[in-house]
């Protein structure tokens with residue numbers, strides 16, 4: 311909550327840019343956003359196809375966006391839901407902090423530490439190439455890791471309650487990221503990734 315957040319340094323040593331702004335709001339405000347997000351978002355279990363089988367994830371997801379955005383994966387077409395009041399408030403805060411505009415948001419709800427997300431890059435063709443992805447976290451503090459696709463060098467940090475992380479430039483081309491599972495955490499975490507989709 312000081313002016314260091316405007317000069318967050320690059321956490322990656324090369325081939326991309328990741329800035330961690332830390333907690334960008336008071337804890338009481340982050341608590342209230344967590345409650346609103348847990349209660350008002352249309353959370354659904356996600357589906358994935360693995361080994362030719364349709365699997366349902368333990369983690370829940372939701373997708374909100376500007377208008378009639380649509381994208382297809384695992385043979386299902388998803389439609390963006392219209393922004394809620396609290397998502398618009400969080401989008402405005404994120405845009406003001408970063409000086410960047412976003413048009414959609416993917417939300418993840420991890421009920422406890424047994425749920426995480428495997429190594430991946432956010433490089434879907436629907437996303438503007440090298441567009442910034444802004445990640446807001448609420449609830450349980452969780453470790454977040456990056457691994458370079460060729461050198462395998464890795465970088466990790468802790469994402470705090472009410473914090474902002476941004477991934478930009480050629481990060482998705484060169485680095486994977488993941489949210490590792492942990493036995494140590496028994497309470498939920500909500501993550502929002504504001505994204506820029508092609509129209």
Ligand SMILES: O=C(O)CCC(=O)C(=O)O
Pocket residue numbers: 416418427432445454469487489501503
């Ligand atoms: O939960 C997180 O912090 C990251 C989520 C993520 O990588 C994604 O939704 O693509």
Ligand SMILES: [Fe+2]
Pocket residue numbers: 430431432487
């Ligand atoms: Fe991701």
